[in-house]
Amino acid sequence: MSGSVRDKRLYLEDLTVSFDGFKALNKLTLYVDPGEMLCIIGPNGAGKTTMMDVITGKTRPDSGTAWFGSGIDLLKLSEAEIVAAGIGRKFQKPTVFERLTVFENLELALAGSRSFLKTLRARITPEQRRRIDEVLEIIGLVGQRGSLGRILAHGQKQWLEIGMLLMQNPELLLVDEPVAGMTPQEIERTAELLLSLAGGHSVVVVEHDMAFVRSIARRVTVLHEGRVIAEGDMDTVQRDAKVKEVYLGV
């Protein structure tokens, strides 16, 4: 750790959120570096989803601070403004537009004006088409560009949704349980996809699947009862006595 708190991508400090007296987050402090791949694990109720909700503006904390870079106070922005600032979130359950094609799903996710009159006249530019092709390549759905969203396999829907996030070129990607319900092949493919994104983007993954976490994470953060109890590479946290007690159940 480089003692300096400068040059981080995301700063969460002393975040506390309570629901009817239950502290979902309890003075949570966490930093994400630019281009880093961070995995967050923890038992149910550890505060993982609440933390994502705070970052994306869905839930407001009782106290604490959340900064995106050193200039953007996330607690002052609306959900839409946070998206525009460059934070993309992928929800647990994939929601793609079922009756639009893969290409059209990505088209709607393109950065650009969202007003009715502008979209009424919008034509796809060659540059936008290139960007869509590029993302299709990254998420491995080139062959499905003309298929309707609803005929995609579960894993493909997840990748499409990640692709839709990428269209807006976010600096920080929050990914909630990406491999739940996937086949081993799909899991492997997803690991490759997420790893290829780290570097260009900061990626925060919340996941239960330990084998998956081990395969992608350089740094793992363990949450328990709304606070960080351990941090480090997978082997370090797995050896940690506290982690063993609360999470790995050994």
Place this chain on the structure above:
Amino acid sequence: MAQNKQEAFTLWNPTSSGDRGGAWFLGVLALVAVAVPVLNQLVPATSATHLSPYGITLIGKYLCYGMLAMAVDLIWGYCGILSLGHAAFFSLGGYAMGMYLMRQIGRRGVYGDPILPDFMVFLNYKLLPWFWHGFNHFPFALAMLVLVPALLALVFGWFAFRSRVTGVYFSIITQALTFALMLAFFRNDMGFGGNNGFTDFKEIVGFDLHSDRTRVVLLLVTAAALAASYKACRAIVESRAGRVMHAIRDAESRTRFLGYPVESFKLWIFVFSAITAGVAGALYVPQIGIINPSEFAPINSIEAVIWVAVGGRGTLYGAIAGAVLVNYAKTYLTGAFPEVWLFALGALFVLVTLFLPRGIVGLVGARGKDK
């Protein structure tokens, strides 16, 4: 090369299947526009193929209903908003046209008053109510038949969409809207002729409404308006905005999360749809020769939705086909077996919902593209 790719992609695109159905529809419409004048004006009245004035009126009515159905389909089939109050916009457009036609009667009314329509003389009006001014000018009436439905849709939609009233709740309040308007228009002191509404029209922009030639021209104007509004609706649904509408129907909150102002999209489409319905109503009144508050009846709006369901939602031309077919059946059944019509309509709706989710059009063009 990129162009070829784009074309290959378009073939797969369910929102723009090259619009073969639309081409068919416009072809049939053109055929009607040619056949009606020929069969009415050129074929002698003694011939069996002569088209009677009643026949022209009937066809004109079907086309107006087709336009109303298309307006319903635009918001229901594409945007997922089920309006059960679209007959209200249709009726308002009709009333705006009716006000113009009433003022055209002038001295030829039963009471011979140069300014006041008959019903006002009958109800002891001394002065023309303020909102009747200007309706003696045709362009003013044209503006009103667009603006009044648009304004109502704008205000109503703004409140409804902003409060995120969706689904069945939206359907119910639109029923309430049209019901409230019906009750209001039934009142004599509203200044719209109470339960009798407007009738006994004489002429439109100087042409006798009872002559066959005027009837033919009105029908041609209706056909042209239907074709033009079809083209406009088609352009909307095939634009990126149309794809956003699909997205709203499929996953509204996801669309919002992508940054689209969902409420604003709904409002624009709702207003456009209301204007289309209003124009249809305005074309309906001079052909049918009467407009009264029963046009606001909740059942009328529900029937329009049934036409769309029967024809096939989300295609535009399917809605028009549904309107024509169901109304043809209605004309026939209410003549031959008046008591079975409502049962037949109900049964039709149930059967279509159960066995033909994509309507008659889906049955004809079942190529599995949308599967």
